[in-house]
Amino acid sequence: GDPTDDTITTFTFDRDYNLGIILFEQPMPVFTDTTGRDLSGTLTGNGISNAIFGRVHAEYPLPEDLRLEAAAAAARTFKVPDTTRTGYGLEFNLGLRYQPRDDVDVVGTAALALPGSYYRAYTDNENAPDGFRGFVLGGQVLARIKF
Numbered sequence: 001g002d003p004t005d006d007t008i009t010t011f012t013f014d015r016d017y018n019l020g021i022i023l024f025e026q027p028m029p030v031f032t033d034t035t036g037r038d039l040s041g042t043l044t045g046n047g048i049s050n051a052i053f054g055r056v057h058a059e060y061p062l063p064e065d066l067r068l069e070a071a072a073a074a075a076r077t078f079k080v081p082d083t084t085r086t087g088y089g090l091e092f093n094l095g096l097r098y099q100p101r102d103d104v105d106v107v108g109t110a111a112l113a114l115p116g117s118y119y120r121a122y123t124d125n126e127n128a129p130d131g132f133r134g135f136v137l138g139g140q141v142l143a144r145i146k147f
Contacts, residue, residue: 019055020073020091021140022113028136043122044088047093050133051088052078059097067094069107103146111138 019025027042053075060068075088095109112135119132 002115019053019075020071020093020113021109021111022136022138023073023075023089023091024051026121026138028115028132043119049122050078051075053088065098065100069093069109071095076116082126085121086096088118089116090114104144106141106143108141109139111140112136115139 022028024044028044053073055071055073057069057071059070062068071091071093073091073093077086077088091111091113093109093111095107097105097107099105114135115132122132
């Protein structure tokens with residue numbers, strides 16, 4: 001309400017901001033057991049919250065309406081009391097886009113996410129006594145028709 005107020009408080013972006021296909025698009029970490037997915041240990045959910053991030057993106061045209069796409073993103077906590085857990089991590093994407101017309105496109109993307117200190121320094125005695133240090137692989141295929 002006050003346009004001169006420059007105090008930063010908690011904020012969240014729309015969960016469909018599309019920073020990548022893993023980082024802030026999927027709840028992490030997720031455990032599995034015999035009953036399926038267990039979200040009880042999730043540290044971040046769907047949506048960017050308390051983060052500052054950067055993303056670079058490049059495209060290279062190929063023959064036959066194809067484009068090679070590559071992107072890299074890095075994110076860290078914007079403000080957090082615990083200064084040892086500041087980095088969310090990195091995500092690298094590589095994709096191939098087919099766009100035969102302006103209003104139709106299909107893209108397949110592969111992703112690699114490397115956890116930052118926000119995940120690596122988190123510990124609990126049951127599921128993650130040494131933190132979450134493993135990388136995450138993912139893939140996605142999207143088809144869009146614009147009306």
